[in-house]
Amino acid sequence: MKKSNSFNRKKSKRNYANWTIVYMLVTVLVIITSLPLVYVIITAFKPLDELFIYPPRFFVKRPTMRNFADLLGGLSSSVVPFTRYIFNSLFTTSAIVASTVLISSMGAYGLVKHKIPFGNIIFNIIIGALMFSPHVKQIPSYLVVNRLKMLDTYWALIIPRIAVAYNFFLMKQFIEGFPDELLESGRMDGAGEWKVFSRIMMPNIKPAWITLIVLSFILNWNDFFNALIYTSNQSMKVLTLVMQQVGGTSIARQGAMAAGAFLVTAPVITMYMAMQSNVLETMVHSGIKA
Amino acid sequence: MQETSVAINVNKSPELDQRLLKGWYKYRIGIMFSAPFLILFFVFTVVPVFTAIFLSLTNYNMIQKPSFAGITNYRLLFTDDRVFLIALKNTFIFAGITGPLGYVMSFVMAWIINQLHFRNVYSLAFYAPSVTSAVTMSTVWLFFFSSDRYGFINDALIRIGIINEPILWTKDPEYILWVIVIISVWMSMGTGFLVFLAGFQSIPQYLYEAAAIDGIKNQFMQLWYITLPMMKPQLLFGAVTAIVNAFGVFDIAVAVAGIPSPNYAGHTIVTHLYDYAFIRFQMGYASAVAVFLFILTFYLGRISMKIFSAR
Numbered sequence: 001m002k003k004s005n006s007f008n009r010k011k012s013k014r015n016y017a018n019w020t021i022v023y024m025l026v027t028v029l030v031i032i033t034s035l036p037l038v039y040v041i042i043t044a045f046k047p048l049d050e051l052f053i054y055p056p057r058f059f060v061k062r063p064t065m066r067n068f069a070d071l072l073g074g075l076s077s078s079v080v081p082f083t084r085y086i087f088n089s090l091f092t093t094s095a096i097v098a099s100t101v102l103i104s105s106m107g108a109y110g111l112v113k114h115k116i117p118f119g120n121i122i123f124n125i126i127i128g129a130l131m132f133s134p135h136v137k138q139i140p141s142y143l144v145v146n147r148l149k150m151l152d153t154y155w156a157l158i159i160p161r162i163a164v165a166y167n168f169f170l171m172k173q174f175i176e177g178f179p180d181e182l183l184e185s186g187r188m189d190g191a192g193e194w195k196v197f198s199r200i201m202m203p204n205i206k207p208a209w210i211t212l213i214v215l216s217f218i219l220n221w222n223d224f225f226n227a228l229i230y231t232s233n234q235s236m237k238v239l240t241l242v243m244q245q246v247g248g249t250s251i252a253r254q255g256a257m258a259a260g261a262f263l264v265t266a267p268v269i270t271m272y273m274a275m276q277s278n279v280l281e282t283m284v285h286s287g288i289k290a
Numbered sequence: 291m292q293e294t295s296v297a298i299n300v301n302k303s304p305e306l307d308q309r310l311l312k313g314w315y316k317y318r319i320g321i322m323f324s325a326p327f328l329i330l331f332f333v334f335t336v337v338p339v340f341t342a343i344f345l346s347l348t349n350y351n352m353i354q355k356p357s358f359a360g361i362t363n364y365r366l367l368f369t370d371d372r373v374f375l376i377a378l379k380n381t382f383i384f385a386g387i388t389g390p391l392g393y394v395m396s397f398v399m400a401w402i403i404n405q406l407h408f409r410n411v412y413s414l415a416f417y418a419p420s421v422t423s424a425v426t427m428s429t430v431w432l433f434f435f436s437s438d439r440y441g442f443i444n445d446a447l448i449r450i451g452i453i454n455e456p457i458l459w460t461k462d463p464e465y466i467l468w469v470i471v472i473i474s475v476w477m478s479m480g481t482g483f484l485v486f487l488a489g490f491q492s493i494p495q496y497l498y499e500a501a502a503i504d505g506i507k508n509q510f511m512q513l514w515y516i517t518l519p520m521m522k523p524q525l526l527f528g529a530v531t532a533i534v535n536a537f538g539v540f541d542i543a544v545a546v547a548g549i550p551s552p553n554y555a556g557h558t559i560v561t562h563l564y565d566y567a568f569i570r571f572q573m574g575y576a577s578a579v580a581v582f583l584f585i586l587t588f589y590l591g592r593i594s595m596k597i598f599s600a601r
Contacts, residue, residue, distance in 0.1 A: 026406065026412060036476070037418060103327045106327065108327075110321065132584050136339055136583060140577075163329075163330035163335065168331070222426075261429065269421060272414075288526045
């Protein structure tokens with residue numbers, strides 16, 4: 001696909017000046033919007049005395065790893081080590097992402113490339129589910145999880161968040177455009193349905209599920225509400241919950257807070273950075289045709 | 291597979307049995323592939339929506355059985371619950387600002403950035419705040435809004451001479467909602483930005499070339515006559531996510547102001563839902579709040595569908 005910055009940029013002086021202004025404005029905006037993130041990185045490496053300097057200073061003079069050591073090394077009085085929260089976040093998020101990618105792709109394949117009864121109605125229900133706030137289902141989901149005795153377990157943090165309408169929708173958009181002939185030729189060669197799905201279709205729609213991995217990871221890694229209602233035991237808490245607990249503006253905590261914020265935000269930003277072009281390529285298919 | 295056993299158990303007449311078996315044979319692959327998703331989707335999305343509607347018509351405290359209460363919950367909600375009305379007001383102010391602002395901003399920024407060199411660098415820098423955790427970044431923003439003179443914003447305002455005393459940004463009911471709005475706008479590029487940015491690239495080049503011949507002169511005319519009409523599906527998707535996110539405000543509100551917030555200045559619909567459901571365990575009443583939110587977002591979603599329907 002060609003870039004669509006299509007209008008012909010005339011080489012006139014006025015135009016050139018206009019573009020310079022646009023670039024400057026956008027650059028200033030970028031600097032402003034990234035300030036809090038830059039601040040997290042800087043503060044995470046600030047030694048204690050620099051945190052207490054008045055007037056407050058934005059940049060760091062003598063960077064240190066002390067804040068990370070404090071955060072991870074149990075200098076905190078709590079019983080549960082910080083590494084446990086990291087594990088909880090990482091484990092639940094990975095489990096959700098892996099299951100949702102598999103289950104949504106399979107579901108979309110079954111619905112689009114094969115037939116199921118009431119397929120159209122089911123698909124419309126899924127589209128409808130894109131359109132309301134997910135908080136509506138929290139109370140009954142909580143009751144189900146409670147009834148299944150899954151509160152304060154990893155199951156509670158994983159199972160209710162696997163079947164997401166958006167993920168199904170995204171995979172369906174891609175699978176729909178996948179040529180039937182390729183699937184058919186696989187079947188001719190004697191491949192079973194599972195082989196056709198896993199060896200022919202999935203490798204060919206890699207951009208779609210890589211995007212799904214990225215978006216789903218971001219969403220679930222940052223989740224707060226589910227973790228808040230499904231866990232009360234301190235050892236089951238995830239990073240976002242803990243960040244809210246240790247929040248507060250005391251300056252002494254600021255270094256550890258920033259180190260924590262660094263650990264929470266760095267993975268998602270790195271992941272997104274690595275995958276951006278792939279995600280953009282996929283998002284083209286994300287429109288809803290009304 | 292379990293579907294077969296269910297099908298066989300349910301009916302007794304042999305012909306129906308035959309038909310179901312035939313149906314099963316025809317649909318078996320589709321069903322087997324989609325069953326895991328559909329079962330989880332029904333248990334944790336479809337059934338809960340209807341359960342919430344049912345619960346909203348009852349009193350239910352999780353210890354005794356739900357008792358039918360008719361529309362009492364809704365009546366109390368809108369006539370007696372002063373705090374809910376505050377939550378409603380806050381949420382509408384919040385959504386009325388951050389929804390449209392975030393939506394328009396993400397479109398305009400995507401449109402501009404799409405035309406720049408270093409497009410990937412700029413879009414990464416703009417989108418980065420949206421991939422971070424709202425709760426975590428709110429706690430970081432709290433240092434900017436810190437109530438003492440160590441807060442960067444107070445410090446700056448005092449230096450410039452706009453204020454003499456530090457402002458209690460997160461404790462003074464007058465400012466809390468605005469702090470939440472500012473942080474949300476900062477994070478609000480959301481999925482919309484990505485979808486728009488991708489959408490621009492999906493519009494075929496020849497349309498612009500043809501239009502140039504037909505007298506479309508500048509990029510604003512291109513935007514109005516070609517880009518916007520071609521982007522309807524993406525615009526609709528962006529609108530739907532913006533609505534759902536704006537009315538579902540919770541994480542940032544809690545991280546900034548806590549529950550309950552001073553004078554309920556940071557109280558939102560979802561905060562109210564959380565308060566009644568998971569602190570007081572009045573599930574019936576909380577479900578009424580949930581159903582109200584459901585109807586509100588769904589209705590606004592339908593309106594967006596009308597606006598952006600591809601003719």
